[in-house]
Amino acid sequence: MSIINYASREIQFKIVYYGPALCGKTTNLNYIHQRITPQNRGDLISLATAADRTLFFDFLPLNAVVIKGFVTKFQLYTVPGQVIYNATRQLVLRSVDGVVFVADSQWEKMEENVESFKNLADNLAQQNMPIDEVPCVLQYNKRDLPNIAPINYMEYVLNNGKRRLQSFEVISSTGQNVFASLNAVSQVLLHKFSKQDDVPSPAPPPVAISIESPLGQPHSAPV
Amino acid sequence: MSPIPVLTIEDVAALDGVLEDFLRKTEADLTVVIDRGGNVISQFGDMDVTDVTVVAALAAGSFAATRELARRIGELEFNALYHQGNGTHIFMNSVDEDTIMTTVFGRGTTVGLVRFYSAAAAQRLAEILKSLRHKTPTLNLAPVSSAPVFVDR
Numbered sequence: 199m200s201i202i203n204y205a206s207r208e209i210q211f212k213i214v215y216y217g218p219a220l221c222g223k224t225t226n227l228n229y230i231h232q233r234i235t236p237q238n239r240g241d242l243i244s245l246a247t248a249a250d251r252t253l254f255f256d257f258l259p260l261n262a263v264v265i266k267g268f269v270t271k272f273q274l275y276t277v278p279g280q281v282i283y284n285a286t287r288q289l290v291l292r293s294v295d296g297v298v299f300v301a302d303s304q305w306e307k308m309e310e311n312v313e314s315f316k317n318l319a320d321n322l323a324q325q326n327m328p329i330d331e332v333p334c335v336l337q338y339n340k341r342d343l344p345n346i347a348p349i350n351y352m353e354y355v356l357n358n359g360k361r362r363l364q365s366f367e368v369i370s371s372t373g374q375n376v377f378a379s380l381n382a383v384s385q386v387l388l389h390k391f392s393k394q395d396d397v398p399s400p401a402p403p404p405v406a407i408s409i410e411s412p413l414g415q416p417h418s419a420p421v
Numbered sequence: 422m423s424p425i426p427v428l429t430i431e432d433v434a435a436l437d438g439v440l441e442d443f444l445r446k447t448e449a450d451l452t453v454v455i456d457r458g459g460n461v462i463s464q465f466g467d468m469d470v471t472d473v474t475v476v477a478a479l480a481a482g483s484f485a486a487t488r489e490l491a492r493r494i495g496e497l498e499f500n501a502l503y504h505q506g507n508g509t510h511i512f513m514n515s516v517d518e519d520t521i522m523t524t525v526f527g528r529g530t531t532v533g534l535v536r537f538y539s540a541a542a543a544q545r546l547a548e549i550l551k552s553l554r555h556k557t558p559t560l561n562l563a564p565v566s567s568a569p570v571f572v573d574r
Contacts, residue, residue: 201460205433210460233573240472243479254482257459259474262570270570273459273478289485293458377573384570 200295200387202268210271211387212293213380216318217300218310219279222339222370224250226300227258227274229373230380234260252278255290264388272384279314288321296333296383297322299363300370301356303338303346308355315356329359333386335379336365338406342372349406365406378407428553433463435549440465443542447535449526450509454546456519457481462550470509470525480513480523501539503532512536516543520550 201210215223224244231242238261245254256276264270277287299318301311319329338352349367357363364382366375428436440452444466451466453473459481464473488498501514512524512535522543524535 201428201456201462203428203433203462205428205430212458212460230571234571235574238571240474243475245482254486257475257478259472259478260571264565264570271474272570273474275459275478285489286486289482292481292485293456293460373573377569377571380571381569385565385567388565388570 207268208271209265209268210273211295211384212273212275213296213298213383213387214291214294215274215276215298215300216287216291216314217279217337217339218302218307218314219251219281221279221300221302221307221311221314222337222368223276223279223300224252224256225370226298226337226368226376226380227256227276229370229376230260230274231258233373233377238262251280252276253283254278254286262384264384270388274380281313284317284321287317288324291318291321291325294322294325294327294332296387298335298337298379298383299356300337300339300368301352303340303352304343305345305347308347308352311352312355330361333383333390334363335383335386336363337368337370337375337379338365339368339370341367341374342369349408353406367406367408375407428462432549432553436463436546437465439542439545439549443524443538446538447524447526448530449524449535450529451525452542453477453480453523454516455481455521455523457485457521462520466525476511476523476525480511480521484513484515484521501536503536505532512539514539514543517547517550520546522546 215226217223227242231239240259243257247253258274260272260274262270275290277290299315322329322332336357338349357365366379368375368379370376436454440463444452451470453464453476454462455477456462459478461473461477484502487502491499504511509525509527510532512532514522516522522539526535
């Protein structure tokens with residue numbers, strides 16, 4: 199849960215990158231770490247095995263000034279995607295404010311995507327956080343690979359809850375739409391804490407912001 | 422138990438008072454109160470010792486990871502953890518079911534002293550945090566712009 203500290207004029211948010219094994223969660227954090235202005239970020243901490251598989255979590259603290267008079271600290275975590283590490287995922291999800299679900303677009307990974315998304319919902323439910331109430335965006339990652347499922351299929355299998363989630367076509371290895379998805383989940387979080395009367399409600403989430411679209415200019419894909 | 426969404430200046434002063442007293446008695450370098458999700462609630466001492474944000478995330482993870490170990494020997498969790506370095510050490514102790522106190526100290530003091538005073542400090546912190554959790558938070562933040570929060574260089 200976020201903490202608002204009026205003494206230090208800080209707000210803290212926790213964002214977790216969730217998804218199946220090898221879907222690109224750590225790659226997202228690596229790209230953000232490389233590309234964000236150094237004074238706005240801390241060190242990227244990776245608790246990984248010798249083979250660079252996430253064992254516990256990756257952690258990247260970011261700072262931004264988006265609410266007047268407050269430094270907003272975003273703490274980005276990844277979870278280990280491998281099925282056996284569910285207890286670890288539950289620990290990392292504790293007190294989460296927002297989720298970026300990273301799905302692997304390859305056909306053979308679709309079952310793992312669905313299983314991981316269900317696992318996310320189950321683990322959030324254990325914290326009394328219904329997934330439909332947690333700020334969340336979807337990434338359809340690895341769109342540069344040849345054997346990928348079409349976006350409308352991915353929307354059909356993953357974005358079929360009561361609440362339509364904002365979704366992004368992503369190539370995390372080159373950074374395409376990595377910041378767009380981070381900004382999207384950040385905006386949803388921030389609007390929860392701003393004066394509701396002064397801020398127009400965010401536009402309804404578009405369907406799958408494509409790689410070709412300029413940032414902030416989403417278009418709708420057929421569903 | 423619910424988390425603490427909003428800390429007022431008075432709340433932080435009350436917490437800092439306990440931490441300042443603790444540091445004065447133990448001569449430790451830094452002490453940080455964190456929630457079990459890794460968020461910093463309050464901190465006091467020499468901030469140059471380390472990056473408090475990172476320590477909070479790792480300490481919460483470390484504490485959580487040993488919980489399963491504790492269960493294997495019939496304990497609910499370990500109430501305290503001690504990581505011994507060559508010159509600088511970390512002592513962590515549970516404040517309440519949502520909060521941990523993490524203390525960094527060096528050769529100027531001993532783990533026995535830190536451990537001894539941490540128990541009383543944790544008790545005082547728990548009382549303050551309990552009262553905070555019963556307050557209804559009031560938010561009065563400025564509106565948020567729709568501009569991107571983070572920019573890709």
